[in-house]
Amino acid sequence: MLVIDNLTKRYSTGDLAVDNVSLSVPAGQVVGLIGPSGAGKSSLIRCVNRLVEPSEGAIKLNGLDLSKLSRGALGKARRRMGMIFQEYALVDRLTVMENVLSGRLGYVGFWRSYLRRFPQADIDRAFVVLERVGLLDHIDKRADALSGGQRQRVGIARALVQEPDLLLVDEPTASLDPKTSRQIMRLIVEICAERGLAAIVNIHDVALAQMFVQRIVGLRKGAIVFDGPPDGLTPEALTEIYGAEDWASTISKAQEEDADEAETGLPGNTLASA
Amino acid sequence: MPVSLSRDGDRHWKRRTSRAEWLRFAGWLALVMLFIFTWRVMTQDTIWAFVLDAPRQAADIGSRMWPPRWSYMSALWKPLWDTINMATLGTLLAVILAVPVAFLTARNTTPSVVFVRPVALLVIVSSRSINALIWALLLVTILGPGVLAGVIAIALRSVGFIAKLLYEAIEEINIEPVEAIRATGASAPQVLAWGIWPQITPAFAGISVFRWDINIREATVLGLVGAGGIGVNLESSMNTLAWPQVTLILIVILATVIVSEWVSAKIRHALL
Amino acid sequence: MSSISRRWTPPPLIANRALRYGVYAGLCLYLLVAFSTIEFNWTRMSEGAARAGNLFAGFLRPDFTSRWDDIEAGLLESLTMTVTSTIVGIILSIPFGIGAARNIAPVPVYAFCRAFIAVARSLQEVIIAIFLVVLFGFGPFAGFLTLAFATIGFLAKLLAEDIEDCDPAPLEAIRATGAGWWQVLAYAILPQVAPRLIGLSLYRVDINFRESAVVGIVGAGGIGATLNTAMDRYEFDSAAAILLIIIGIVLACEYASGFIRAKVQ
Numbered sequence: 001m002l003v004i005d006n007l008t009k010r011y012s013t014g015d016l017a018v019d020n021v022s023l024s025v026p027a028g029q030v031v032g033l034i035g036p037s038g039a040g041k042s043s044l045i046r047c048v049n050r051l052v053e054p055s056e057g058a059i060k061l062n063g064l065d066l067s068k069l070s071r072g073a074l075g076k077a078r079r080r081m082g083m084i085f086q087e088y089a090l091v092d093r094l095t096v097m098e099n100v101l102s103g104r105l106g107y108v109g110f111w112r113s114y115l116r117r118f119p120q121a122d123i124d125r126a127f128v129v130l131e132r133v134g135l136l137d138h139i140d141k142r143a144d145a146l147s148g149g150q151r152q153r154v155g156i157a158r159a160l161v162q163e164p165d166l167l168l169v170d171e172p173t174a175s176l177d178p179k180t181s182r183q184i185m186r187l188i189v190e191i192c193a194e195r196g197l198a199a200i201v202n203i204h205d206v207a208l209a210q211m212f213v214q215r216i217v218g219l220r221k222g223a224i225v226f227d228g229p230p231d232g233l234t235p236e237a238l239t240e241i242y243g244a245e246d247w248a249s250t251i252s253k254a255q256e257e258d259a260d261e262a263e264t265g266l267p268g269n270t271l272a273s274a
Numbered sequence: 275m276p277v278s279l280s281r282d283g284d285r286h287w288k289r290r291t292s293r294a295e296w297l298r299f300a301g302w303l304a305l306v307m308l309f310i311f312t313w314r315v316m317t318q319d320t321i322w323a324f325v326l327d328a329p330r331q332a333a334d335i336g337s338r339m340w341p342p343r344w345s346y347m348s349a350l351w352k353p354l355w356d357t358i359n360m361a362t363l364g365t366l367l368a369v370i371l372a373v374p375v376a377f378l379t380a381r382n383t384t385p386s387v388v389f390v391r392p393v394a395l396l397v398i399v400s401s402r403s404i405n406a407l408i409w410a411l412l413l414v415t416i417l418g419p420g421v422l423a424g425v426i427a428i429a430l431r432s433v434g435f436i437a438k439l440l441y442e443a444i445e446e447i448n449i450e451p452v453e454a455i456r457a458t459g460a461s462a463p464q465v466l467a468w469g470i471w472p473q474i475t476p477a478f479a480g481i482s483v484f485r486w487d488i489n490i491r492e493a494t495v496l497g498l499v500g501a502g503g504i505g506v507n508l509e510s511s512m513n514t515l516a517w518p519q520v521t522l523i524l525i526v527i528l529a530t531v532i533v534s535e536w537v538s539a540k541i542r543h544a545l546l
Numbered sequence: 547m548s549s550i551s552r553r554w555t556p557p558p559l560i561a562n563r564a565l566r567y568g569v570y571a572g573l574c575l576y577l578l579v580a581f582s583t584i585e586f587n588w589t590r591m592s593e594g595a596a597r598a599g600n601l602f603a604g605f606l607r608p609d610f611t612s613r614w615d616d617i618e619a620g621l622l623e624s625l626t627m628t629v630t631s632t633i634v635g636i637i638l639s640i641p642f643g644i645g646a647a648r649n650i651a652p653v654p655v656y657a658f659c660r661a662f663i664a665v666a667r668s669l670q671e672v673i674i675a676i677f678l679v680v681l682f683g684f685g686p687f688a689g690f691l692t693l694a695f696a697t698i699g700f701l702a703k704l705l706a707e708d709i710e711d712c713d714p715a716p717l718e719a720i721r722a723t724g725a726g727w728w729q730v731l732a733y734a735i736l737p738q739v740a741p742r743l744i745g746l747s748l749y750r751v752d753i754n755f756r757e758s759a760v761v762g763i764v765g766a767g768g769i770g771a772t773l774n775t776a777m778d779r780y781e782f783d784s785a786a787a788i789l790l791i792i793i794g795i796v797l798a799c800e801y802a803s804g805f806i807r808a809k810v811q
Contacts, residue, residue: 049457078459089454093472097554102468106459114467116556123554140557155454162458309633312626316686324683331681359580403796404789405760407672408770411777412785416598418590425584495672499763512676524673531668 001026002048002166002198007057009043009222017043019222020057027165028196030189032209032230035219036242041202044219045168048200049081050074061166079106082159084188086171088151090158092144096135099143099154100126103161122161129160133187149180156187160195167192167199173208181205185212206233335517342525343518350507350526356421357503357530360496361489364428369482371433376440383444383470394437401434406492410501419500427501428489435488436481443477444470479545487538494527597780604786613776613784620772621791623686624758627768631690632754635697636747642698643705649717650709650727650735659702666699675761686767693754693761700753704746708739748803755799759792 002025009018017040025031033041046052048059050066059066066077082103090099104122105113112118118126130136133153138146143154152172159167169188173181185201189212192199203209209216210230218226218233218241226237235247377383379394410427417423447470455469497505504523511519560566610617645651645659671692678688712735720734762770769788776785 051453051457075459075461078457081457083454083457085450085454087450089450091451091455091469091472093475094468095557098556102455102460103458105455105461105464105468110461110463110467113464120553123552126554127552139554158454158458168457305633308629312629315622316626316630316690319685320687321683321685325687328681335677335680356583359583363577363580363584399797399800400793403756403793405756407760407763408773408789411763411774412601415777415780416591416594416601418587418594420587421584422586491668491670495670498672498676508673524669527673528668 001062002200003058003060004048005058005060007044007047007059008055009040009047009052010055017222018047018054021219021222021224023217023224023227025166025198025200027198028192029215030192030199030201030213032213032216033200033202033219034204034206034209034216034241037204039219040222041219042170043222045083045170045200045202048166048168049078049083075106079162080165082162082164082167084152084155084159084167084169084172086174088148088155088175090143090151090154093142095140095142096130096146096154097126097139100130100157100161103158106162125161125163126157129157132160132191133157148176149184152176152180152184153187156184156191160191164197167197167201169199169201171202171204174204181208182211189213206238338517339521341518342521343516344522346519346522347526350504350523353497353502353504353507354526354530356424357493357497357505358490360421360424360428360501360503361486361493361534364425364493365432365482365486365489367425367429368432368436368485371429372436372440373478375433375437376444377466379437379441380444382447382449383466398434398437398441401430401432402438403434404431406431406489407495407499410496411499414500419502421502424493424496424501424503427496428493431492432485432489436485439481440474440478443474443481447473476545480542483538483541483545487534490534491531494530597782600780601782601786604782604784605790607783608787608790609781609783610787610791613772613781613787616772616775617769617784617788617791620762620767620769620788623689624755624762624768624770627686627689627693627758628751628755631693631697631758632747632751634690635694635750635754636701638694639698639701639705642702644709644731644735646702646706647709649712649714650731659706663699663703663706666695667703671696671757672760672764675766676764679765684765684767689758689761689766689768692766693757696757697750697754700750701743701746705739705743708742709735712738745807748806751803752796752799756792756796 002023004021004023007018007021008016010016019040021044023031033044035041043052047054048061048066050069054067057067061077061080064077066074069077091102094102098116101116101118101122104118104125107122108118127136130139133156135150135153135157138150143151146154155172167188172188173184176184185208188199188201191197201209201213210233213230216226216228216230216233217224218237220241225240226233228237238247239245375394375397378385378390379398381387381391384391384394406427409430410423413423413427417426451473452465452469455465460468493503493505495505495508497503497507498509500506504527508520508523508527511517511523558566560569642659642662645655646663648656651659674695675688675692678691682688682691716738717730717734720730725733758768759770759773762768762772763774765771769792773785773788776782776788
């Protein structure tokens with residue numbers, strides 16, 4: 001359970017990125033965070049694991065206030081939060097397995113990690129998540145030898161191997177083609193359901209968000225202006241979030257695509273072919 | 275404006291405005307004056323008889339230098355080995371010293387931009403400004419003549435070179451993977467080893483091998499000030515006017531330089 | 547989900563086990579042997595410790611005054627040597643650079659220029675200086691010739707590579723207008739290589755100043771000769787002063803050339 005209380009982030013340049021946001025996400029719920037560019041989506045999720053230091057407010061994960069933690073305690077807390085990035089953020093020159101194992105760094109001492117002597121339990125965990133995301137055939141390939149979709153699967157595996165309570169997902173599909181985007185979103189949502197994970201997913205594609213998440217939060221200029229189920233996104237709500245535009249076609253398109261998906265019914269295990 | 279309208283309405287085009295033209299002219303004039311002035315200062319003590327005599331001298335020495343004294347080669351193997359060792363061990367020592375300096379200098383890894391970075395930059399500049407031969411000159415008076423002074427001289431000169439190129443490489447890394455590693459709860463040394471180091475290893479290896487190649491050249495002359503290697507033989511052969519030996523030494527130096535250049539090119543090619 | 551434990555070790559850099567351990571063993575052996583051939587003369591080093599202390603103290607309290615006349619004369623020689631050799635070197639490196647570019651020079655000219663550049667680059671400045679001192683006598687004139695020669699080797703090679711890397715399209719376009727060889731040079735080649743040539747020339751000013759401090763050690767004039775004298779007399783405070791001046795001037799050169807390069811490019 002993630003509870004954000006009156007969170008505000010003001011950068012030293014004076015820009016108000018997050019404006020008094022309160023939000024709670026129970027375990028197992030996937031929240032889609034939508035909003036125009038510069039609305040503070042990215043700042044908001046980076047405040048949660050304090051890659052960006054929040055200015056005011058409290059962030060509680062299972063009762064622990066993250067915003068007050070010391071450096072060492074923050075490191076321990078970060079182990080419980082997996083993060084998935086837009087540009088995958090893999091270390092290109094490391095292999096797939098090394099990238100996945102880097103998710104266990106918080107649990108392993110420096111020299112052990114430096115010499116790649118991870119405990120067998122961590123290696124077992126890595127094999128389990130690699131199998132889940134369908135990359136068992138690629139473990140010793142270098143990360144820069146993979147396609148975009150495969151790279152994002154490595155990113156997901158790295159987050160999962162942490163065995164997190166919370167997933168922070170920053171524009172996971174922005175660099176992918178439409179088909180791969182859906183496969184990646186489906187994978188994330190399925191995994192959250194399997195493991196009972198809470199997740200916040202930043203996403204700029206409204207149709208894609210409506211298709212997969214259970215709850216949508218709309219952000220405008222750093223403040224929450226919409227919070228509700230995907231089908232509550234009426235043209236009025238979208239205008240509130242993004243400004244005036246003809247929204248009717250966006251919504252109907254999303255519903256059509258949904259129906260389309262249901263017919264072809266891509267099974268989850270063909271994901272690996274992406 | 276380079277394009278102007280004349281009185282009868284035609285358009286005239288000149289490459290530059292008159293003001294720019296004047297400035298350029300003044301700049302060139304100043305450069306020529308500077309050259310003439312410095313030339314006069316430099317040559318005021320030159321004995322022109324020597325200069326005019328130089329071609330004859332050159333022909334004379336040239337005739338004494340040929341043929342090279344091949345039998346002297348047996349005395350050159352040990353100095354050659356020392357030369358290569360000075361370059362290799364010096365580079366190794368420099369690499370070990372340069373890596374922390376580079377991390378302290380790079381804006382994205384330095385602990386303090388205000389206090390630590392200027393000190394590290396000062397170390398880099400001092401090391402780079404002073405040639406290995408001068409470092410050797412200092413070290414020979416302190417440590418005595420020999421290979422050790424050469425190794426340290428090479429290392430002191432190379433630290434700045436390697437650290438400068440390395441810190442520039444560190445400043446150019448992709449920050450996203452570093453954030454990702456930090457977000458897993460990794461400690462600061464782990465972020466360094468897993469997020470940053472893999473990104474700079476190709477640059478690191480390339481720079482080190484490049485510097486090793488340069489150091490082989492530099493090591494060949496350090497003996498001139500007493501720091502060991504083949505330069506010692508060059509110095510003594512010149513002093514005793516043993517020209518055929520000088521020729522052989524120059525040939526050996528040339529061959530070593532060419533081989534080291536080839537080796538470094540091969541290694542860098544294999545690494546990238 | 548698998549229940550059996552699967553092992554994993556990172557893929558090694560060299561796949562062949564025997565070769566891998568062979569390479570490691572070879573490297574260790576080399577280092578061991580190389581270390582063992584360094585002579586550590588402990589008695590000489592303990593004598594030197596006092597001098598090291600003096601030198602270090604010299605850096606903390608450098609003596610600019612007592613040898614100032616020598617330092618001033620040496621600096622003047624170094625600076626004039628730097629200016630003249632850089633200018634002459636740049637001027638001469640342009641024909642050599644053009645001659646060493648395969649796409650515009652005839653073959654015999656190309657071969658000659660390339661050979662000249664190769665010789666100029668592979669010999670250390672100090673070695674050239676030794677010979678030129680023998681031929682032209684002691685003093686900055688030999689230093690000037692050395693640095694000019696080295697500058698040609700440095701600039702002409704880079705210039706030739708730049709010309710060879712030139713975008714061939716403008717070259718063809720200018721040729722197609724019926725322009726002669728000189729016009730092609732002026733309108734198609736020069737505009738493409740000029741900014742980098744200016745940048746490299748400024749960089750060479752730095753190098754020439756640093757080298758001017760070195761050639762003095764073998765008698766070719768400049769601040770290096772002053773430094774050598776100071777070291778011979780064990781006047782470490784004067785030596786430290788000279789080194790600090792060198793560092794200061796190199797720093798100033800770097801800032802100035804960075805500034806000018808930013809303006810030009």
